[in-house]
Amino acid sequence: MEHIDITRLQHLDAEHHLHPFNDNAALAKKGTRILVKGEGAYVWDAEGHKLLDAFAGLWCVNLGYGRRELGEAASRQMTQLAYYNSFFQCTVEPTIQLAVKLAELTPADLNHAFFTNSGSEANDTILRLVRHFWAVQDQPQKNIFIGRRNGYHGTTMAGASLGGMAGMHKQGGLPIPDIHHIDPPFWFADGGDLSPDEYGIVAARRLEQKILELGPDRVAAFIGEPIMGAIGVYIPPMTYWKEIERICRQYDVLLVADEVICGFGRTGEWFGSQYFGITPDVMTLAKGITSGYIPLGAAMFNDRVAGVLKHQGGELAHGCTYSGHPVCTAVALENIRILQEEGIVDRARTEIAPYLAERWAELGEHRLVGEARIAGMVGALELVPRKGERRFFDERGHVGVLCRDTALKNGLILRATYDSMLLSPPLIWTREQVDELFEKAWKSLDETA
Numbered sequence: 001m002e003h004i005d006i007t008r009l010q011h012l013d014a015e016h017h018l019h020p021f022n023d024n025a026a027l028a029k030k031g032t033r034i035l036v037k038g039e040g041a042y043v044w045d046a047e048g049h050k051l052l053d054a055f056a057g058l059w060c061v062n063l064g065y066g067r068r069e070l071g072e073a074a075s076r077q078m079t080q081l082a083y084y085n086s087f088f089q090c091t092v093e094p095t096i097q098l099a100v101k102l103a104e105l106t107p108a109d110l111n112h113a114f115f116t117n118s119g120s121e122a123n124d125t126i127l128r129l130v131r132h133f134w135a136v137q138d139q140p141q142k143n144i145f146i147g148r149r150n151g152y153h154g155t156t157m158a159g160a161s162l163g164g165m166a167g168m169h170k171q172g173g174l175p176i177p178d179i180h181h182i183d184p185p186f187w188f189a190d191g192g193d194l195s196p197d198e199y200g201i202v203a204a205r206r207l208e209q210k211i212l213e214l215g216p217d218r219v220a221a222f223i224g225e226p227i228m229g230a231i232g233v234y235i236p237p238m239t240y241w242k243e244i245e246r247i248c249r250q251y252d253v254l255l256v257a258d259e260v261i262c263g264f265g266r267t268g269e270w271f272g273s274q275y276f277g278i279t280p281d282v283m284t285l286a287k288g289i290t291s292g293y294i295p296l297g298a299a300m301f302n303d304r305v306a307g308v309l310k311h312q313g314g315e316l317a318h319g320c321t322y323s324g325h326p327v328c329t330a331v332a333l334e335n336i337r338i339l340q341e342e343g344i345v346d347r348a349r350t351e352i353a354p355y356l357a358e359r360w361a362e363l364g365e366h367r368l369v370g371e372a373r374i375a376g377m378v379g380a381l382e383l384v385p386r387k388g389e390r391r392f393f394d395e396r397g398h399v400g401v402l403c404r405d406t407a408l409k410n411g412l413i414l415r416a417t418y419d420s421m422l423l424s425p426p427l428i429w430t431r432e433q434v435d436e437l438f439e440k441a442w443k444s445l446d447e448t449a
């Protein structure tokens, strides 16, 4: 590999690049890690360290790194036709084929795709189009969205407002009006003496209380991640989503599943909604749609919502320069082709996830771990001050960051949110990589404790 002047690059980075979700002054002092290569389950940094990526980039590299076919699909499309826009009433075959493929893969009658560049924009899209859906049916007052505290739906004004991250709400004039939040389902912290299944119903009924408080004729939609990722992989009890779905149906509130993390096999099912047995009216997608090889997002609408938007909605005053970008849709199609033809989602569900769950539970025995939660290929270890107690550290996040940095030193990428160590590996992992995860994570927990 060609020589890289790491110090110089770090200096230039510190001088000229503002990093998202970082304290940039602290990062400049520490020096960013420069990555140079990815292959399968691993990435390499400029100093030659080989790292097992147990986070799939940022919940997205489902196919693993270095698949030439995706690069070739991009290159073919770039050379043939690099760009088009619907503005001029045109389209291209890969974008049509991707819309068809998504209609086929997503549950029930989610048959209509609107393309964006990212998950955040997909959530902006649903906020505007769902409000429009009600407005053109003479219900403009039915415009309130309900999300959850600590939910994450992206970084744009609408995405961050739909999300319930207090730190984000503090910056830049958020949230925008007519968005409300209920408490999230997190049995570990909030379940008290209830069984997880009992708690799931109690947590879901918070939505009913909120709808009744606001008035059902004012509530447009409820949005949630099937499994809340960024805040710490909160896996709700199986009763939760079924009850949420019942409540949405009862009050004619649209159910929006933000599948940006859960979509494309993360839970072992193609979509998190299938894992929990629910049928949303609207779904947002990104990340795994291209395995992170190129930016792309989508909002999927069911026949009812899309029918109104198409036949009563008039001109949609909404869209991006790169909506349905042909290179991105060509890469997404190739990604989905490989996931399907190589049976990667099925193999993850039937072979890897059960073994991962076994070894994750073993990590749960460690004296620093209070809970080891997992659903398919996504999980978290909750680090606690005292084994056996469902209680957080007084100073939250300190131990998590220490464990994350120790894991990195040991050649393992795990994310920390507060003191939850988050797992979301590429779906192509083998049993050997699960064992490597176990060895490196156990060692890192030992060194952190």
Ligand code: PLP
Binding pocket: 117, 118, 119, 120, 121, 123, 152, 153, 154, 155, 225, 229, 230, 258, 259, 260, 261, 286, 287, 297
């Ligand atoms: N929704 C969820 C559940 C996410 O986890 C994310 C990003 O992590 C987003 C939306 C935003 O997607 P993007 O970062 O592509 O804008």
